[in-house]
Amino acid sequence: MIFVTSYDSPDLDGVACAIAYSELLNKEGKKAKAVYYGELGLEVEFVRQFTDSLSIEQYTGAFPPDSQFILVDSADPDQLEKNIIPEKVIEIIDHHPLTFTDVFVNAQKTIELVGSCATLVTERLQRENFIPSREAIIYLYSAIISNTANFKNPITTERDRSAALYLRSLVELPDDYVKEMFSSKSKLTKDNLYEVIFQDFFAKPINGKRVGIGQIEIVDLDETVTRLWDELVVTLERIRKEDKLDYIFLVGIDLYKGHTMFVSIDEESRELFSKALSVPDLKTKHTIDFIMMRKQVWPKVDAVLENRS
Missing domain, CATH: 3.90.1640.10 (inorganic pyrophosphatase (n-terminal core))
Structure with missing residues (x-):
């Protein structure tokens, strides 16, 4: 078979x-x-x-x-x-x-x-x-x-x-x-947020560090993140602890507006992804006006961590 x-x-x-x-x-x-x-x-x-x-x-x-x-x-x-x-x-x-x-x-x-x-x-x-x-x-x-x-x-x-x-x-x-x-995959609530993010969350070791990146692709991204911000922070922190991650990051895609929001909940992760994305002023919620998928972020993170001694 x-x-x-x-x-x-x-x-x-x-x-x-x-x-x-x-x-x-x-x-x-x-x-x-x-x-x-x-x-x-x-x-x-x-x-x-x-x-x-x-x-x-x-x-x-x-x-x-x-x-x-x-x-x-x-x-x-x-x-x-x-x-x-x-x-x-x-x-x-x-x-x-x-x-x-x-x-x-x-x-x-x-x-x-x-x-x-x-x-x-x-x-x-x-x-x-x-x-x-x-x-x-x-x-x-x-x-x-x-x-x-x-x-x-x-x-x-x-x-x-x-x-x-x-x-x-x-x-x-x-x-x-x-x-x-x-619209079907944009129905995020307090009750299903962890399940939805965890279902499309990947983690891997890079040069002795464990990195995890989640991705959501929805409509009305800005409004959803604002509405569920407290629950989102708790969810990412929970995943970080459960998966023993050194760094955690979320990539949010707005399917209608065609832009991307990067979410980081701690200073260490923000510093890493700031270097990886070449965005010196990376904010906790940082939006760019084009789509960048997680698969495009991974090589950039690899390059930064592999070059660290």
């Missing part, structure tokens, strides 16, 4: 790619299943409700001894479920600049810097002349729109636009579909 999976608690991109790519593999006569570990976010739930389908299975426990794995939207062993043995990974499809492909010695690798991994999977389907299910088409299209912030994200490429246009031509969607999808 080939298990197609992504990082723990995957976002819409990872889920979409796993669903669509497993369909292609099964069409080719390879026994494949899309699986995930952890939890799924509000955006995935929106697409699930819209399509009335979610062809990916939550997996727990160990895999059978003869299992093989294909990773989508991830090439970082630290983000994977511990039951996945790197030597059994036979293929990787990813779009992130930070990869650890040397760990996966037996994997065929497609690592290309586009806005969404769903773009790479869509291109593969096109090359194979395979049209997936309506469900998979909608998941892939939604993932590209989400990852590129409806093409406002600077990491968007023409390949992303072309893939989305192709997918959109295959399915009927309401005119307000994108607006409703973005």
Whole structure:
């Protein structure tokens, strides 16, 4: 059995790619299943409700001894479920600049810097002349729109636009579909704030220090942060203690306005990210007028910490 999976608690991109790519593999006569570990976010739930389908299975426990794995939207062993043995990974499809492909010695690798991994999977389907299910088409299209912030994200490429246009031509969607999808993951409250931030929070060691960066992508970012500021500080402090972090940071994306807010709750983290982002006057809440995703922040943080003695 080939298990197609992504990082723990995957976002819409990872889920979409796993669903669509497993369909292609099964069409080719390879026994494949899309699986995930952890939890799924509000955006995935929106697409699930819209399509009335979610062809990916939550997996727990160990895999059978003869299992093989294909990773989508991830090439970082630290983000994977511990039951996945790197030597059994036979293929990787990813779009992130930070990869650890040397760990996966037996994997065929497609690592290309586009806005969404769903773009790479869509291109593969096109090359194979395979049209997936309506469900998979909608998941892939939604993932590209989400990852590129409806093409406002600077990491968007023409390949992303072309893939989305192709997918959109295959399915009927309401005119307000994108607006409703973005609104679905913007419903942050005191009760779900920790869950939402933790679900899309990554931490890793860099040169002896443990760094964590969260990311939220919502509409009405400024108003939401102001309304939930006290709870946000408590949430980030809780995550820092639970994950034993030396530095913690939050990247907030406003999907409508196309700007980014950086949030830091302590002086040490603010100093690190001030250097990493080349913003000398980085504030507790600091806004820039363009989109910068977490995946663009990580290399900058790496560069600062790796150069420290």
